[in-house]
Amino acid sequence: MGLPKFTRPKDEVKSCNLYVANCGPGVGLSLDSIASAFSLFGTVKGVYPADNSGCRVIVSYNDESSAQAALMALDRKPCPDLGGRSLHIRYSVQRSMGQVNTTDSVQVSLEASELNIPGIYLIHDFVSAQEEEQLLAAVDVRLWHSLAKRRVQHYGYEFCYDIRNVNTQQQLGELPSFVSCVLEKIPVFKKRDDAADVSLDQLTVNEYPAGVGLSPHIDTHSAFEGSIYSLSLSGPCIMEFRRYSDMDGDKDSESCDKSSSFIRKAIYLPPRSMLLLSGEGRYAWQHYIPHHKIDMVKDTVIRRGSRRVSFTFRKVRKGQCECDYPQFCDSQR
Structure with missing residues (x-):
C-alpha cells in the first residue's frame, strides 16, 4: 500500500497535518525521533516523507488543535528535541486518490x-x-x-x-x-x-x-x-x-x-x-x-x-x- 499523499490547503485552512521542512532522514533525523518531538503537542498518527528529498516530512495528528499547537510552538524556531534545528512548518491536507497528480510521483x-x-x-x-x-x-x-x-x-x-x-x-x-x-x-x-x-x-x-x-x-x-x-x-x-x-x-x-x-x-x-x-x-x-x-x-x-x-x-x-x-x-x- 502506498504512502498517503498530501498537498497545501487552499486559503491556509487549518488541518491535522503539518508539512515540516528542514526535517527528515536527509538531515540526520529519523522518523521516530520526529514523531517523539511532535508528540509533546498531541497524539501523532504518523510521520511520512513529504517527497523524495529526505529533508521534508508530513506530521499527521489525530486532531487539529494538536497540529495548531505544534505549528505555533515550532515554526521557524529551534527545536531542542531535534538537535536545535530550526523548522519551517505549514498546514497540509491529505489528497484523495482522484487528486493525486501523477507527475508528482512515479512508480x-x-x-x-x-x-x-x-x-x-x-x-x-x-x-x-x-x-x-x-x-x-x-x-x-x-x-x-x-x-x-x-x-x-x-x-x-x-x-x-x-x-x-x-x-x-x-x-x-x-x-x-x-x-x-x-x-x-x-x-x-x-x-x-x-x-x-x-x-x-x-x-x-x-x-x-x-x-x-x-x-x-x-x-x-x-x-x-x-x-x-x-x-x-x-x-x-x-x-x-x-x-x-x-x-x-x-x-x-x-x-x-x-x-x-x-x-x-x-x-x-x-x-x-x-x-x-x-x-x-x-x-x-x-x-x-x-x-x-x-x-x-x-x-x-x-x-x-x-x-x-x-x-x-x-x-x-x-x-x-x-x-x-x-x-x-x-x-x-
Whole structure:
C-alpha cells in the first residue's frame, strides 16, 4: 500500500497535518525521533516523507488543535528535541486518490522489463565487488575535472558540455586498460538486443556527491551512435525517463513548459549494475537523475551513498544521424 499523499490547503485552512521542512532522514533525523518531538503537542498518527528529498516530512495528528499547537510552538524556531534545528512548518491536507497528480510521483521499477520502454535493458551485478573496487581506485588516482556540481573524466574523446557534442578531430587516445574487465562483458547485451553496438571508443566517468543528480536530456544524436552503456558504482540512484509528445520533441529540458504532456517512468539502479540505452529509449526518451539524497523504491526509503560514480561508454558518430525519431534528432531538424 502506498504512502498517503498530501498537498497545501487552499486559503491556509487549518488541518491535522503539518508539512515540516528542514526535517527528515536527509538531515540526520529519523522518523521516530520526529514523531517523539511532535508528540509533546498531541497524539501523532504518523510521520511520512513529504517527497523524495529526505529533508521534508508530513506530521499527521489525530486532531487539529494538536497540529495548531505544534505549528505555533515550532515554526521557524529551534527545536531542542531535534538537535536545535530550526523548522519551517505549514498546514497540509491529505489528497484523495482522484487528486493525486501523477507527475508528482512515479512508480519505480526494479527491472527494465517493468519499464516497457523499447531499447532499455539492465543487468544487475554486471561487475563484481572486487572489480568495482579496482575501477574506483583506478579513476581516483587520475585527474578529475570539476563541473558545477560533479566531477568528470573523459577517455577516447572529450565531451564538450557547451556544445553538447564531441570534437572528432581531437582523439584523446584509446580507452584505458583498467576498463577491459567491463568491455569484455559488454557483448552479453547482444543476447538482449541484436543491434547493440559493442565497438566503443568514448568513456565519460561522472562522480556525483550525495544528493546530486543529472538534468533531463537526450544524448545528442549526432554525437554518438545508438548504444549507450552506463555502469553504476559505489552508490545507488533512481534514473527517470520522460518522453514528450512529438510536437515537444525539440524542447530542451530547461525550457519545457510545465504544461507539456509527457510520459514519465523510473528505474532503480543498484551499485554494479549496467544499463543499456538503445533504440527508442536512447533516441526519444530524456533520461535524468533527480537531485535527491533519499529515494523511495516500492515504499522503501533508500539513502544514496556519499558518492555515486558512473562509467558511460559510447561510440562516437562520424556522420549524420538517420534515426527513426527525426522530431528528437538534431541531425534531421
